[in-house]
Amino acid sequence: MKRRDFLKASLAAAGLASLPVRLLAAGSANQPEAAEPPVFSGHSYVDCHLHYLDFLQVTDGLERLVAAMNAANVERAVLFGMPMIKQWDPSAPKKPKYYLSNDSRCYYYSGTDFLLLKHLSQAPAHIRSRFLPFICGVNANDMNAADLLRRLLGEYPGLIAGIGEIMCRHDDLTAQTYGEPPRPDHPALLPVYDLAAEMRMPVIIHHNISGVQMDEPLYLGEMENALRHNRKTNIVWAHVGVSRRVELSNLPEIAEGALQRHSNLYFDLSWLVFENYIAKDEASFATWAELIARRPGRFMVGTDVVGHWDKYPANILKYNALLDRLPPKTARMIARDNILGLIGKRAAAQLSGSAGEAVSARAV
Template sequence: MRLSRMGLLLVAALSAGAQAREYHYSDAHLHYVDFFQETAGMDELFSKMAEGRIDHVMLSGIPVAKKWHEDEPKRPRYYAGDDAGAYWFSATDTFIASAYKRLPAEQRERFHPFLSGINPNDKNADALVRQMLELDPGLWQGIGEIFTRHDDLTSLIDGETPRADNEALARIYHLAAEYDLPVMLHSNITSKREDNPLYLEEVETALRNHPNVRFIWAHAGTSKEIHRHQKKLDFLLPTITRMLEQYPNLYIDLSWTVLHPYLLDADGNPDPEWVQLVSSYPARFMLGSDVVGRFDNVGKIMSEFDPFLDALPEAVAQQVARDNFLAVLPRKVQAEVAGQEGR
């Protein structure tokens, strides 16, 4: 996709005229706990939301726990800290539900719990998810982040490599459609070595076979390990462009691995082609911090998108920064949010 000279001038003009904007955000990708199921707590999160003008957050756990192996002398600080494995951890949802229920009613309105403690290789998983949904009717507002192909984490998790199009997840998607729940899916578009959309068909099969499910594709299929080895995927923009046209149930999470090197160049300038793409599909993109259990930098991370938002038409920037995430939530939740904000 190439921009005309007029298109480039339009982007520059929009950027120049947007200096006075102040955004409010919805964080569409936030993990309340880290890979050890630990958290800084709701008080810190709520405080940092206020500082960062973050009105709403997607509140999810981490579906795996990192093992501190018997042979490792020091406790790892991250899943990639050593070679010890990780294992599927369904209790993460218990932590999310407990934190959410302890909030005062007026604060709960700003938090949107997603159920994530799912083993995506287990065909029993949908029955377990249904039990969770029935245990707390109305609490869960989405499913995810579901981990499938996920950098080196994939090889550390016990068992087979999950695929976005396997039968176990198909059962989850049917359940999501039944309960009107969006699904956030982490499925890398390729490996860290292959400069082609190696795993794309797995995502497309899920989109094609489940048209009534609103899929949020985490990081647009990118990851830090892919960028570490390949820098920038030239095929990403045309692929996302085609998919948005082909699949009306696809939404894109523009969290941190998309910010650089796609939305902003090395000098921090907005990429005109991505500006045009987002402007062409104004309802299909949302922002996320992807923080895990610690919230000191959540406001800073969200504000780093401002130069890109400034290059968008102001109404589109507001949608991307805040409103699009709310619009993919269950219709009942959307109505409740609209009623709360209309008071």
Template sequence: MARQPRPMTPWCPWFALGLLLAADAVAQTPKRSFLFNDSHVHLTNYVQEGCDIRHLLSVMGDKVGRATLFGIPLQQQWSYRVSGSAAPTYYLQTDAPLYYYSFTDAFIANAYLSLPKEQRARFEPMITGFNPTDMYAADHIRRVLTVYPGVFSGIGEFTIHKEFVSSKVAGEVASLTDPALDRLLDFAGEVGLVVLLHNDLDAPFAEEGSTPVHLEQIKALFKRHPKTTIIWAHVGVGRVVRPVEHHIELIEGILADPELRHVSMDISWSEVAKYAVATPETARRVAETINRYPERFLFGTDEVSPETQSKYLRVYTQYAPMLEMLTPEARAKLLQGNFARLFDAARLKVRAWERSQRPPAAAP
């Protein structure tokens, strides 16, 4: 029998409420003792299924203060010709292509707006449903902001080069040199949106010791957009794109470059943590880098629709050996402070931009 996809949580028509949001004020999370803020968590998966936003709040509980809120911008096609009645839920389970799924932004906005105001303050919704090879991608972002004022703080996580994913996406392959990407990053900078970008530093199975394939292009991209707040997801590491030789030195070179002060790093994902704490020496070196640049790193889980709190906290637990080596200042900024600083500033800027887009009031 063909697998029936799990039904999505129904969403309500909150469009009118979105237009009535009090966007002038930045809501503050009630002061509690949380373990961390999460810069990287997915509400839905590659077939746009996931937990209800209230369930995510319950697993955050009293452990996670604030979190980004986004799905996955790509939908895995279920091609009966390819996999028959075996319905894939992950991109590695079929040879069928992925395609961009713009409705994810409406789904995320309506999930967010279904919460009372005090609970909304714990989330930073992000726009992801755009094709970064399309010159109209920036227009999609503009449209989402005007349809859902008072909701979004950033864009991403979206992908340019990602092992096994990029080659599966239908249409043109994304590129760090594409004018469409420059156009949308320019727009994000104009509005004040935080950008969460996934781009592997190297190609899968690259020759050991060679210069990482994407290093120079991604540095050039960052430098072309000095007014845009960018978070580089996973510090360029992938599942098989392992940290290259001298990876930490390459990252420190970016952090030390005064032209790249607008770029931060997210250390989310269990695969990144695996390499970071592989040995006491790797944990020490990662901690020393964060201690040297305490304002440039954010903690994230990269969990997808976590079912339980223990699963949600596994990456935090995995990082324990490294976290113990941080100074109190660096630990506080990594786990909570940098998230609050970047996203509080984004809220203010984006709300101001939204107000500037309102049509002038009609003369009496």
């Protein structure tokens, strides 16, 4: 069976054909108010990787996002902006929607954090309590990065749960962005890891493990240097280091080796690592399920959806096919418990109950 057909069959088996209709209903203005909290059953999720804003810094908004989460059995989500913005060049025939829409440059956009934190601060408690906000809007090559993040943590005490998604090597996105290619062991990021450890916050990093169509982990060493810098910094490596056209035939072995060497490393299974690796065929499903079962505390599930929520339910519920292949306890860990554990139970509880008041910064 071809990969696409296999995926379609998996999604159909999960009953996802009806989702767009359900989502339309869920997103309508007639949604019941939060006085009736949503009920979660079966596999319920805490999405570990969700972008509130797209590459033009546009969003469908928090209310529609919560409606989509309710339609998809998602209790809460790690929510961050988008650290880059796509420039609209006057020579472009039309306004771009995505970083790949044309060849124009991208640049680092710190406004993304302020937009997210402003919208969250103004949202009612039943909306705000569903999110675990991270901050990301820094140039990963700027020696000021840690100071800028520290200042933001001070401006919004108790509202921020973590740091990321920090953008390091990212194929076309890196090529389109002004400045040197960012890397996890850059001197500008080392103080960011120290800040994260001090604040007991995880750091989510996008960093391609290799170049395009290079069947060797060219850039693994850069991430390993970052992991060695401060063992108290928990780093979540987004998408197990893969991106479009990053093809490593032995990724599960490479991933397990890195986990063995670095106790502060975690992998998020968001974006196309699911379609291109885990769910490629039945043998891949089995290989990844066995790896996850051997290291149940080190993986977590997220969507990497960007700013718009019409396809959100399908993007998270596709993981049911993986969870169904895992022991129930392991499934619950990668679907929700692991990311909550990294953020810290106390911090997660504070954020869910903060109800608009800035809670005091966590003791460190």
